[in-house]
Amino acid sequence: xxxKKLSPLTEAILEMADDLRAxxxxxxxxxxxxxxxxLGEAVIENAKPVTAEAIRALREREKISQAVLATFIGVTPGxxxxxxxxxxxxxxxxxxxxxxxxxxxxxxxx
Numbered sequence: 001x002x003x004k005k006l007s008p009l010t011e012a013i014l015e016m017a018d019d020l021r022a023x024x025x026x027x028x029x030x031x032x033x034x035x036x037x038x039l040g041e042a043v044i045e046n047a048k049p050v051t052a053e054a055i056r057a058l059r060e061r062e063k064i065s066q067a068v069l070a071t072f073i074g075v076t077p078g079x080x081x082x083x084x085x086x087x088x089x090x091x092x093x094x095x096x097x098x099x100x101x102x103x104x105x106x107x108x109x110x
Contacts, residue, residue, distance in 0.1 A: 032092035
């Protein structure tokens with residue numbers, strides 16, 4: 001599937017949504033709704049599921065604590081703990097951020 005070309009307005013909306021999510025102005029569900037609406041189902045479907053072990057390995061590879069990873073992803077340290085213990089699964093923007101860090105490293109979101 002060809003990558004959808006985004007208009008400058010859509011790019012600005014998505015950037016603002018990312019900033020609001022990072023600053024706590026949007027929760028994960030609201031952010032996912034905005035990005036899904038503007039980017040389409042294909043973007044969400046392309047996010048690779050991640051296991052509890054993979055999240056822990058990612059954090060250890062980057063040499064960061066649960067609290068630091070939580071800050072970069074925009075969730076609580078308790079949620080990272082739940083993800084690492086397979087009590088919860090990564091979805092939406094959390095899954096997307098984890099996949100970005102897996103592919104490009106922490107510097108990509110810092």
